[in-house]
Amino acid sequence: MEEHVKIAGPVNGNFTFKKHPDGTIDKGRVICVLCKKEFAYHRSSSSLAYHINAKHPVASATAANVSGKDAPNLASHSNTLRQTKLEDNTPRMSKSATERLTNVLAKWIAMNCRPINIVEDEGLTEVLQTASNDPLYKPPCRATVTTKISKMYEGEKKKKLEILVEDSPNCIAITGDHWTSAGNHSYFGVTGHFINNEWNLNSFALTIMKSETRHFADKCAEQFLQVANDWGIEAKISTIGTDSAANMLAAMRALPYEHIACNAHILQRTITVCLDNSGFVGVLAKCRKIVGHFKQSPASTTELNQQQVALGKKSEHLIQDVPTRWNSTLAMVSRLLRNQEAVQATMDQRNNHRLVMPTEAEWGKLQRLEVLLEPCRYVTELLGGEAYVSCSIVLPAFRHLDRIMDITDDDPAYVVKFKNAFQKELAARQPDVNKKTWLKLATALDPRFKDLKCLPREKREQVWTSLENMLQAAEPRRADTLQLSTEEDEPAQKKRRSALILGSDSDSEEDGNEYGELQRYRAEPSISIDDCPLQWWYDHSGTYEKLSALARKYLASPATSVPCERLFSLAGHIVQKKRAALLPENVTKLVCLSDWLKKEK
Structure with missing residues (x-):
């Protein structure tokens, strides 16, 4: 039996005298029954009380409420008592909340193209700890995030x-x-x-x-x-x-x-070829040198920004055109025209005589070029969408550009040369007539352009004939029905088939034909260019059941x-x-x- 130290106060019963190997008791050394730590004992309990209060606060509080005779029982419960750590009193996120946060982290990394090792960023860790109100939270490791993303x-x-x-x-x-x-x-x-x-x-x-x-x-x-x-x-x-x-x-x-x-590649290649062989080559070369100078000179750029502010204009950098970047030539020209005064003032201020500014006639050329290229930019952006119907826009858009490039009496020689080259190149690069069938059908099935004004008059009826043939081919075959019908029913069957060929509407709803459906669609008024053709078909899909199936097929294809x-x-x-x-x-x-x-x- 261990002999407990009889000490008054809260440490009573928490220490035992040390025993020698021969079984005798050392009255000068005591051992803590809670953590087994050894202390020197000189009949003063101050150091022992400090140890209990600091390292075993639970035992200290318990010992204060028990009598001397109950003190020995405290030793029997020493294995269940432990020191309270700081994190035991810190609010922690639940396991489910931690799992949700890990999933959100993985989704953020995947959706926003972040590197996976960002979870090791100390700044991100601090942000997450602050947001979760959990100072001990640690982000998942890279392997965990990789598994989540997979x-x-x-x-x-x-x-x-x-x-x-x-x-x-x-x-x-x-x-x-x-x-x-x-x-x-x-x-x-x-x-x-x-x-x-x-x-x-x-x-x-x-x-x-x-x-x-x-x-x-x-x-x-x-x-x-x-x-x-x-x-x-x-x-x-x-x-x-x-x-x-x-x-x-x-x-x-x-x-x-x-x-x-x-079709966007076709248009941009047409523009590039026409510019390389036009009367705009010289002035565009000057523009590129001017923009290149400002790109390479921070001092000139700073001066340009100051001149822009002084002239009440927006502070903006000049743009350099790149052959492979669509509409970049237009962006360079437009930015220079908008900042013509600021650029000239900057060049005069810095006395830069190495660069040659465009003449008044050349500035006029740039203005004409901007007018010519602006519709091309609009059409390029129109054709390049994927959140709206674009396939049916190709032929109307190219016809629009062709009309814009028609030569007028006011056009100078260099503009005439550009327009002629543009019309020739665009026509040569477009697919031949046979390969345009898909685009023609898509245009006819778009309620915005179903008047087919983008096609010559003699070509329009061919498109509707093609649609009629497709609707006829889509009709369920009645061969089995005809074989099972009696000879008495044959005249009625032939009569209905004749009516179908003639394109007349049947009195019965069951006898409605695709030709009547197509004729009714052609009679519908065209909708505005700003209206959504898909919404129109959604509202009329019940009216034009078979035709709407074709519309879903032909209008879904991207133009580019x-x-x-x-x-x-x-x-x-x-x-x-x-x-x-x-x-x-x-x-x-x-x-x-x-x-x-x-x-x-």
């Missing part, structure tokens, strides 16, 4: 597959293109586009996968087929949109799908391959120089997931 990708992809199966019609348009990353790796991107049952235009990424081989035509065709097989849409693809590269054109000839060339360009811009934010070593499968997950999550908002 699971999120699989879950979102499953949702997209369900949408393609359940909510999409039997026609999906896709666009495809190639891209080279900062790590000099080639990727192939594909986007899908369709109109759902609610007549909303859906557009999202299908993949961006690493391409291991050179971009030969047969390999490009195989890649399109592989993506279609992975998503189970081989039988649903209606059109494939690409640029006009030779390998892509050859690949499209090998595939059983309609090809739509990127710009959706892929946007996908590559997104990929460029992810595959940076610091992240050039990302695995291809991780690039696919991050790019697609970011695209999906942003479009869900």
Whole structure:
């Protein structure tokens, strides 16, 4: 039996005398029964009381409330007593709240293209601790976030597959293109586009996968087929949109799908060629030198900003045009014209004689060029959308540009040269008449442009005839019904078929025909250019059941391959120089997931 120290006060019963190996008791040494720490004992309990109060506050409070005879019982409970730590009294987030925060972190990293190692950022940790009111919270590690993103990708992809199966019609348009990353790796991107049952235009990424081989035509065709097989849409693809590269054109000839060339590329290439062989070459060269000077001289830029403020204008930098950046020449010219006085004042102030400013006649040339290129910019932006119908706009938009480029009596020789070249180049780069069929049908099925004024009069009726033939082909076959009918019923069947061919409306609702449906659609008034054609079809889909099915098919195709360009811009934010070593499968997950999550908002 251990002999307890009989000490008055709160330490009573919390210490025992130390025993020698021979069993004798050392009255000069005591041991704490709670933590087994040894102390010197000189008949003073001050140091012992301090130890109990500081290290064992629970035992101290308990010992103060028990009598001397109960003190020995305290030793029997010493194993259940422990020191209270600071974090025991700190409010902590629950496990479910921590899990939710981890999921939100993973979603933020994926959607906004943040590097995964951002979870190790001390500043982010401090922000999260402050926001959660938990000073001990630690963000998840990189492995946890990577696992969360992978699971999120699989879950979102499953949702997209369900949408393609359940909510999409039997026609999906896709666009495809190639891209080279900062790590000099080639990727192939594909986007899908369709109109759902609610007549909303859906557009999202299908993949961006690493391409291991050179971009030969047969390999490009195989890649399109592989993506279609992975998503189970081989039988649903209606059109494939690409640029006009030779390998892509050859690949499209090998595939059983309609090809739509990127009309924005066609327009921009037309502009580039016309500018290179026009009377604007000299003045544009001067503009590039002026902008380049300000780009390379911080002092001149500062002086320019001061002159802009002094003239009551907005402080803004000049823009340098880039051949591969659409509408950049127009942006350079417009910015220079807007800041003509400020630029001239800056050059005079700094006595820079190396640069030659445009003459008054050349400034006039730039003003004419701005007027010529502004409609092209508008059409480019109009064709490049993916949140609205764009396929049916191509022919009206190009016809609009063609009219703008008509020569007038007031046009000087250099403008006449540009307009002639523009009309010739644009006509040469557009698909031939046979390949325009899809665009013509889409235009006719758009209630904004169904008057087909963008086509010559003799071509308009051909479009409606094509639609009539398609509606007739879409009619359910009645061969089995005819075989089962009696000879007495045959005259009535033939009569109804004759009425169908003549295009007359039947008195019975069951005997309504597609030709009557088409004629009624043609009689409808056109809607405003600002109205939504999908909303019109949503309101009239019950009236034009078979025609609306065609509208869903033809209006879903994008006019350009710009959706892929946007996908590559997104990929460029992810595959940076610091992240050039990302695995291809991780690039696919991050790019697609970011695209999906942003479009869900």
